[in-house]
Amino acid sequence: MSHPTKASGNFFTQDGKGISPLRLIRNGLLTGLCISLSLLTLLPLFSIVMLVVRNGLPLISPSLFTELPPPPGLEGGGFANAIIGTVIMVGIALMLAIPLGILAAIHITEYAPASLLSKCVRLVAKLLNGIPSIICGVFAFAAIVMTMHGFSAFAGGVALSILILPTILLTAEQALLDVPNAYREASLGLGATPFQTIFRIVLPDALPTIMTGVMLAVARAAGETAPVLFTALFSANWIHSIMEPTASLSVLIYNFAALPFDYQVKMAWSASLILVTLVTVTNVLAQIFFRPKHR
């Protein structure tokens, strides 16, 4: 990434007279334009953050995290069940997607990088990555809700797992590819089996980057509404089983912002604030703690 950093004024043309002022002005103008366009992007971001903080902050209190949502038209209470629901569904999604994604990544990088199956997996992962999130919901609705006759946290978790599988698989693949081949050669040269090499050498080295992928997946899954809207639905009660309709923060935002009652709308904003904070913190942690090693 390193390149000459001298200001452009230091350059000289062949006759040694320096660059014409017109070219310098054009250069400066474009630099200014580029910087201002980049800073311009921050404007809507700040506007979004400001709006969420201003509307969400007033209602933040401990009871928000410990109590059930109030029935329509009444005030008080919180959305503890929605927080638990989100955690459970993201947990289910991770339990399904992490083994599948990492094992598949090991297959396509370590065992059979050139096989037809591996080529298919790479293509499919990229395609799944591009599938609209609402399609994950539609699929889980058709495949699970309709066959099992009921909305459930399980169906929501499955929909989310489809959403995050490509993120986990593709980061894991990249993490494994980033492990220098010399490590593998050294391990095999010392007499380790491929299995030992994967478990003792390759995976430990790739783990931090794989974790980054998992964190990003968590952030993505927690914020999605479309996949859980028709699968987990919502519930005003505590969760008793993963086979029953379950509340989540994102659906709470969607539902409560739609009610005519002031208090519920404020709760939607507070939930937005918590969700945005959660997602931001996860992203920051992923960036700070898990830097790629071999770059």
Added chain:
Amino acid sequence: MTSLNHTTLQTRNLSMNRPFLAAALIASSALPNLGAATAITGSGATFPAPLYQRWASDFKKVNADVMVNYQSIGSGAGVTQFLQGVTDFGASDTAMKDEEISHARQNAVMIPATAGSIVLAYNVPGVQTGLKLSRTAYIGILVGGITKWNDPAIAKANPGVNLPAVPITVISRSDGSGTTAVFTGHCAEVSAEFKEKVGSGKAVTWPVGVAGKGNEGVTALIKQTPGAIGYVEYGFAAYNNLAMAALENKAQNFISPSIESCAATLASVKLPGDLRAFILDPEGSNDYPVVTFTWVLVKKTYGDAAKAAGVKAFVTYGLTTGQAAAPQLGYVTLPPEVVTKAMAALEAVK
């Protein structure tokens, strides 16, 4: 569409509290002892969802043994789930078609649980309140024939009101909904032109305007758009302080939407034996024209005695004590005779 029941009754001044208190007392003393906790799930119409959820929450306080969970997933899905046996009770507004009813009737009872009205809310600069719309005017606006607020067809019913020359923006629902079904059902009943151009149903194609998702989407659009008019449930309009137009009814009177004028309409409806009546164009002289019942569906026989008792207790609660919560949330309290009929129908549940 379906069978309708027009009945003219002279409207009475309903004093609702007394019969309800009495009914509530009888009901609460009759509540069976339910023993261990029973979970009851219901799903269906989004229109009455806030009220049912409120009932579920309040019911938990008086009867800790029964846990009711109501999910608003839409009438169609609610009826399907109920028929499949996924849920213990269903909820439906207009969604039940005749064939569904006959299919469901072997083991289902439809019980009216609450009622509501749909209003035309508007945002006309300079006209804060009191807009009157004749049938020609509102149908003309909805089919795109009338495009400016100072159109003579509107001005005729509003002498002395300074109507601006602002273009009209019609706001409708983008999602399928019972609200749309009831509203278009009324419009198609009163106007052949509307029936031909738009038709009726849960999702229709509107010839003009923008569409918002849900009552809240429509409400937001009306608030944002000068010159807007759109149909929303009464509760939403009331809570958001939207101006609501007085509509011309069949008796050619202009009636403002309110809990009272809707109650007048309900009082003039005669419920048939199956308790299913669609009020497309009520005839009473003080009836607000766009009013609908909404029903819960319960099974005639539940395999589980605790479930049967739980469902019965919950619906009984809703029909009695729960009716008091209806006006707070923008719904209309059921007339006493409807409650009596509903309670009688509930008796059949075992």
Added chain:
Amino acid sequence: MTLGEKSITTRLGGPANRPYRPRADLFRAACWIASALTVALLVFILGEILCKAWPAITKFGLGFLSGVQWSPNRGVFGVLPVLIGTAASSLLALLFALPLGLAIAIFLSENFLPRPVRQFIRFMVELLAAIPSVVYGLWGIFIVVPLVQQYGAVLADKLGFLPLFAGPTYGNSLLTASLVLALMVLPTITAISRNSLVAVPPTLREVSYALGATRWETILGVILPTAAPGIVASTILSFGRAMGETMAVAMLIGNSQRLSWSLLSPSNTLSALLANQFAEAEGIQISALMYAALVLVIMTLAVNIAGDAVLRRTQRSLVGLK
């Protein structure tokens, strides 16, 4: 990202004749099964949607794609206006996002400002990707809709002679949805464009400077053309992302299935249609919505395959340069 043929031998294929190791073999089998499941998943998703859409496909055929009316109450289903809305909103979003994304990508890959500032901006842009779609929708309703309404009227007044601005103006319109979509796809455009800018071999830049070019002459004359395929790929992939966005669009686009030239009139997209009508749909309407979902999936898959192909060709061509 794909593995070069040379490195395959050093991966852990292992010799053919080796002792039987149950644990290792089991693990290897598990990896194979996971791969197969991943592929099966996509097939299953497509199959499931196709199955549910089949009644509508046989009933409406290809006329579904050219029909202009979507009236569930009459059993008439056509998605042409929705298809146009999907394409128009996504293209318009790209039109707004591309210059911005490119500017940020250049900003991030050059050294106009100190490294911490660049990293801050980069983080901020990545944060845009992390904000839930519903929150974008709420923000759009409160901030963008009033702006479009106010300035849309001015636009229509001044430029009303163009069909793009003719007719009545609405706050919830194609333009509003596109503006918010632009913001939502910005991180994708920026990240991929930046990667392809950074991947340009430094020697090219040095040669350009040595020949006396200014920084911007180098950027515009050497670096951007070299990175162009990657930028094209980023645009295509962002297009796919924009088509699939659901919640924010459903809240902002006005949800009207009417054909109109105006950017200031309401429109609709496939994903918004699904979000709006799935809950209360019944009978053939469910099937028609599944058909629409199938069309959406095929469109996004096609766009993604195209974007991926361009991206891979870029990587190969850059390898040649190095």
